[in-house]
Amino acid sequence: MSRNKMRTFLTMLGIIIGVASVITMLAIGQGSKESIEKQISDMGANMIMIFPSSGSQGGVRLDASSMQRLTLDDVIAIEEKAVNVSAVSPLVSSRGQVVSGANNWPTSIQGVGTEFLSIRKMEVKEGIMFNERDIRSASKVCLLGKTVVENLFPNGESPLGKTIRFNQIPFKVIGILTEKGQNTFGQDQDDVIIAPYTTLQKRILAITHVQSIYASAASEAVSEVAVDEIVAVLRETHRLRPSDQDDFNVRSQQELISTISSTSQMLTVLLAAIAGISLLVGGIGIMNIMFVSVTERTREIGLRMAVGGKGRHILTQFLMEAIIVSIGGGLIGVTLGLSVSLLIGKAAGWPVTVTENSIIVSFLVCTVIGVFFGWYPARKAASLDPIEALRYE
Secondary structure (H helix, E strand, O other): OOOOHHHHHHHHHHHHHHHHHHHHHHHHHHHHHHHHHHHHHHOOOOEEEEEEOOEEEOOEEEOHHHOOOOOHHHHHHHHHHOOOEEEEEEEEEEEEEEEEOOEEEEEEEEEEOOOHHHHOOOOEEEEOOOOHHHHHOOOOEEEEOHHHHHHHOOOOOOOOOOEEEEOOEEEEEEEEEOOOOEOOOOOEOOOEEEEEHHHHHHHHHOOOOOOEEEEEEOOHHHHHHHHHHHHHHHHHHOOOOOOOOOOEEEEEHHHHHHHHHHHHHHHHHHHHHHHHHHHHHHHHHHHHHHHHHHHHOHHHHHHHHHOOOOHHHHHHHHHHHHHHHHHHHHHHHHHHHHHHHHHHHHHOOOOOOOOHHHHHHHHHHHHHHHHHHHHHHHHHHHOOOHHHHHHOO
16 A cells, blocks of 8 residues: 555545535535524414415305405404413505605514514514504504615615505504515515504405414423414304315414425435445445556565465455545545535535534445445455465466
8 A cells, every 4th residue: 555655545536525515415405404404493383374275165165265264353352362462463555665765665564463573483673563452443553674674775874763655555664674685485574564463454455354364382392282272263253164174274384494404405315325326436446456556566465375364364454444445535535524524504605514424424334335345355365375475477
């Protein structure tokens, strides 16, 4: 190995690239998974969403958004009867053009209850949140997200106390929401206006039902129990018989986290498997070089056997060489993988998380590869006939 430094390094190169690739791919996959889970948790890890299900009227299949199956009575029933639900808020929304002076911006306005911000893990950065009195009187007050503020007030002036118009309806700005950025699906969570739901019902949408209901479980541990309670309460308030299907859909963040996590895990395994192919190629390279080494050193093997060397000694010698090459490449590959992962995280801004398991597994795999692919050449060397080996030219 010391006499053939370049050949030894090139043999290691396949293992180095393989180990570095596996560690980097696992780091990217794990980082993405944790980032997605964090973003969903920031939306409200205990959040539960209730929507009307689609239906038909006069033989025509209608979209779920057009169904009028959720009411304020449902909100009150959930609040009173679902013991594992800590907060409930109705939600109605509309899209339109919001105007302030010479500036305008297309956005959405959401009509909600006072507990909506706590359910969605949103905070008021400046100003105040509207109260129950504003909801009862359908006050024309609102809170603005950062994106709306930047487009309506580009010169940096404070919007607090100013009046804006949404679809010709005036709203007084009483608060500014803390920035949340984009969610997991690329939607801008700051491009929104928050107002009392009664204001939207009476002054914009002219409806009495609610489009959806947002709730929060008392804790993540009882999230599924809270979902079951909500289903039972809504079936009771909607007077559904045991044989009737639900005319609503209930979804929890835990379901979303579980689905996305399993998908992300599958992609991570796929990336690691693709990167692991280079480890296999590296192992084949080790086997190839070990065969060359056995051929080159046939006379040496014959001489060692002639002076008393046993087959197991020859086997151990060549097997140890293969393991040293593999482990050496693995150590360099781990260092390279860590460096590349950190570089990608800083240069590209991708979420990267290097776990101990990825390092340990990569190192163990390269050791196993050294033994597996080094065994056959070493076995061939140990089984050589000493006389024939000494005659070899």
